[in-house]
Amino acid sequence: MELPLGTETVDVQLPEYDVTVAEPTGGDSVDVRRAAERALEEPLGRPLASTVDPDGDVAIVVTDVTRTAPDDVLLEAVLERLLACGVDRERVTVVIGLGLHRPMTDDEIESMLGEHADLAVNHDPDAVVEVGRVSGASEASSDGSENDDVPVEIGEPVADADTVLSTGVVEPHQYAGFSGGAKTVVIGAGSESLIGYTHGPDMLARDGVRLGRVEGNPFRETLDEAGDLVGLDFVLNLAYGPAGVLDVQAGEPRRVVHELAAAARADLSVPIDRQFDAVVCGVGAPKDATLYQATRGATYVALGDRNPARPGGRLVVPARLPEGAGEGTGERRFYRRLRDASDADSLYDEMRRGYEPGAQRAFVVARTLRDHDLVVTDTDSPGVVEDCLMQAKPHVTDALEFGDDVLVVPDALNTLFVDG
Known part of the structure; x- marks a missing residue:
């Protein structure tokens, strides 16, 4: 084999x-470009046009080299839709969501984003702005103390934008259940503060934090709360099945993740x-x-x-x-x-x-x-x-x-x- x-x-x-x-x-593959256009036309929640100020700046957070995603196709579809909403290309910054991974090279960025590589910047986890705080765990921490609220810090290009969007992949994730949605932004373009809290031993030991689970998952709930503080308005995400890309959905981040996770879970499960x-x-x-x-x-x-x-x-x-x-x-x-x-x-x-x-x-x-x-x-x-x-x-x-x-x-x- x-x-x-x-x-x-x-x-x-x-x-x-x-x-x-x-x-x-399970599952049949879809044409990513056509599915993305359909998703943007029929979003889960408000249409993109109602979330965008044509005179404002837009930040689009994309995944980095550690993810398998047709970022160029998804980004192209979003940029065309933004142009139709009256947003000039020059007002868009594409932020590569590195988290604490290494920066991507110029060649890697060009290979990933094609003709739109000139819009891209690597996220800098040291150049961040605090946009609010999420509630710490209600359970006592390992040293017996209660966790204080946790600062949500986000990269300056995202914090400065009037509209925050993201593309990404809803795929099985060890802690979040499934990735995608707010995770691409608040972890990929965030700082050590939220990464340290969400990936710490107390969070990872909590009930519900596990592969494949979205509902009742404290890790995912914290990411979604942080996404609200960042002002994540709209996402375009896809999910993979055995035959390729299973589905593409756009719109409100929580709804997109839940829809794609349910489809992926059905098609990726193997009884043992x-x-x-x-x-x-x-x-x-x-x-x-x-x-x-x-x-x-x-x-x-x-x-x-x-x-x-x-x-x-x-x-x-x-x-x-x-x-x-x-x-x-x-x-x-x-x-x-x-x-x-x-x-x-x-x-x-x-x-x-x-x-x-x-x-x-x-x-x-x-x-x-x-x-x-x-x-x-x-x-x-x-x-x-x-x-x-x-x-x-x-x-x-x-x-x-x-x-x-x-x-x-x-x-x-x-x-x-x-x-x-």
Whole structure:
């Protein structure tokens, strides 16, 4: 079988193993441009024209290189609609929502946005403006104290705009349930304050904060509240299914996320009725550029509603990792935490008391490593992997043991396991 590896695939032959392949089967693909135009014409909530001041400045926040999205197509559709509303192109700034990831290069921006690359600026997390505060968790924090309100800080190009829009992807997310909506703006164009609070151990330990859940998810509710403070007026988001882009919706951020998440959840769910000795988690580009992102393949599988790996079983992630652990602030913090740890249990216990924004991925990796071995194969950065409490093996078959009952998940980031 062929599994994703970077922008290509790797051939994996497993004739000596009992193999089950987990592939969601639902959904037909749509033409992104036509679907985007239809969504803008029939939005969920107020039309774009009623939210825009033709004489005002517009900020459009888009996803960065770590997301798979036809940003150029979505942006083109929004810009054409803005022009029809009387907004000159010169009044638009496109903000690349980096969060704490590394800045995108000029070549990457041009490749992503095409002829509209000249409108784009990388988000600067150090140049932010406070626009309000969201309520801290009502539960006591790990040190026994109550959390104060949390400042919502947003990048200056967004704070200065009269209208704030975003494009993005509603896809399974470890904490928000599904990404997209307000998350693209308040995390992608925000500061360490909100990232640190929402990604901290107290928030991640709360009931409802889990992969695939939107309703009753405190993480998602905090993002939506912050989006209101930022003034996010309108979004154009899409969701992926097994065959490609499943649907595109536009309009009020909460309604768009709920609509696309419901459709995606139906089409990405795979019933499972037993656990396996080894689970091979396909990732591919752009997520397998860094260890920080590639580990999502393992944690999405292990920490979802239904873990298909038995206790003590192995999670195997083919990942090229051309950028090693990653070069952004969050990626460096992730690497240092894992590199300096002696074992997963002590790291988890230490981080349960708190950590710096960006290091949360080390926290969930440590949580996963308490129950499973994590093996990265076919990588250009085996030393980085071995530094981080994980194992590096040349190929998938080197990570398996004779007689293993193996589950292969070709797209681990877009597969939701449920009880069978």
